[in-house]
Amino acid sequence: MTHLLEAGDLTKRYGSTPALDGVTFTVGAGITGLLGPNGAGKSTAMKLFLGLLAPTRGSAVVMGWLPYRDVRVRTLLGYMPEHDCLPPATSAAEFLNHMAQISGLPPGSARSRTADVLRHVGLDEERYRAIGEYSTGMKQRVKLAQALVHDPTLVFLDEPTAGLDPVGREEMLALIRRTGREFGISIMLSTHLMGDVETTCDRILVLEGGRLVEAGDVARFTAASETVFIDVEDRGEALLAALAERGLRAAAGGGSIAVERAGDAEYDAIRDALAEVGARLRRLGPRRRRLSDIFREPRA
Numbered sequence: 001m002t003h004l005l006e007a008g009d010l011t012k013r014y015g016s017t018p019a020l021d022g023v024t025f026t027v028g029a030g031i032t033g034l035l036g037p038n039g040a041g042k043s044t045a046m047k048l049f050l051g052l053l054a055p056t057r058g059s060a061v062v063m064g065w066l067p068y069r070d071v072r073v074r075t076l077l078g079y080m081p082e083h084d085c086l087p088p089a090t091s092a093a094e095f096l097n098h099m100a101q102i103s104g105l106p107p108g109s110a111r112s113r114t115a116d117v118l119r120h121v122g123l124d125e126e127r128y129r130a131i132g133e134y135s136t137g138m139k140q141r142v143k144l145a146q147a148l149v150h151d152p153t154l155v156f157l158d159e160p161t162a163g164l165d166p167v168g169r170e171e172m173l174a175l176i177r178r179t180g181r182e183f184g185i186s187i188m189l190s191t192h193l194m195g196d197v198e199t200t201c202d203r204i205l206v207l208e209g210g211r212l213v214e215a216g217d218v219a220r221f222t223a224a225s226e227t228v229f230i231d232v233e234d235r236g237e238a239l240l241a242a243l244a245e246r247g248l249r250a251a252a253g254g255g256s257i258a259v260e261r262a263g264d265a266e267y268d269a270i271r272d273a274l275a276e277v278g279a280r281l282r283r284l285g286p287r288r289r290r291l292s293d294i295f296r297e298p299r300a
Contacts, residue, residue, distance in 0.1 A: 003028055004154050004186055005049055009058035012044050019044040021210040022058065027188065031180040033197035033218070034190040036207035042190040043082070045207070046156045049188075050079055063153070075104055078147030078155035078185075082162055084139065088132025092123055092142050095131065096149050103150035113149055120183075121145045121175060137168040141175070148179065154186045155179075161196055173200050228262040230270065231255065233280035242273035262286075 005027035012020045020041045034042050047053045048060040051067030051074060059066065065073035087095060093114055100110035118127045121141040126134070131142060140160060147155045160176065161169040177200055180187045189201060197204055198218060206214035232239060240257060243250040246269040249260045259266060274281055 003061075004063055005188070006061040007045070007058070008061070010045070010048065010055055010060055011057040012041075012048060012053060013056045018210050020048070020055075020207075023207070023210075023212040024058075025205055025212055025215055027203075027205070029186045030202040031176070031187045031189065031200060033201035033204040034188055034207065035192070035194065035197050035204050037192050040192075040207040041210040042192075042207055043158055046079070046158060046188065046190055050074070050077060050156060075150065076153045078150070078152040080143045080147040080155065080157045080160055082158040086131045086139055086142055089130055091128045092118060092131055092134075092145070093127040095142070096145055099146045100149045105150060110149075113151065117145045117149045120148070120179075122171075136163045137165075137171070140164060140168075140172060144172075144175065144179075148185065152185065154188065157187060157189045159191055160189065161191070161193065169196075176200055228259045228266070228270065228284065228286055230257040230259065230274075230281070231283040232257070232274075233282055235277050235279040238277040239273055239279045242277050243270065246273060248273075 003026040005025075007023050007025050010020055010023045011018065023041075023045070034045065036042050044053065045060075048055055049062055049067060051062075051069075051071060054068040060068070062073050063076060067073045067077075096114040096117060097110050100113050101107060105113060115124075115127075118124050121144055123138060123141055123145065126138065131139065134142065140163070144157070144160065147157070157176065161172050164172060173196060176187060176189065179185055189196065191197060201218050203217050204214065205212060230239070236252060236257060240250055240252060243257070243259065248262075248266060248269055251258055259270060262270070270284070
């Protein structure tokens, strides 16, 4: 697989403070989530790949280019910043047309592309209104549109759902999914909201304290575990004892009884134990892991 991004021992320090500390990873086509708490190094990583910063050590390679040495690669990239950076007195159509032209599109193509992208993000009817009159959700759509208007290969989205209510957040995530999966534009989505990544991304990179702590397909981290959780109305202690008598590794916590490494034989033993003690069953089955579990699990 061809890599769009390659980080090799990538390090960035601000004075004596490390923002990224020797991270190495690759990113291919598709939608990749860059996940981590605030201050993990997500924005710094994106700025290094955009060529807005130079690394202290190591390399950030974009499609074979070093963006902090050759700005020509920026024609292949789009960037949606987190902060509010839109000109309030300018219309969305005027702003996007300008951004398309400074990205290299001729005037005719810029106008056509502006109309197409504003339609894509749902602002076709509002395109001539001043941006300062827009709601927060509409402004986020304009920021996404300007990242897409020159038809890039890869776009970086920095906290694209920031400031949105639940409905606006889901609409933005649906728009991102459509952009990536129907239009073939690869996306790196930086966020501290794990739900955004779970519902939108194919793969994740997890940063914590400037270091890469996890990387892989989202499905691998959220697959159903082999642990079975039993919720009962009563007789929980008796059920624990009955499970132990049958040689099952069971522990109580969080209002449930967890049985590790459960297969067909273990399910049969659980059924028999429930019948023996007469416990009233409320729920029985495995649970899907969530990305938040990554930050709860101990590091080696």
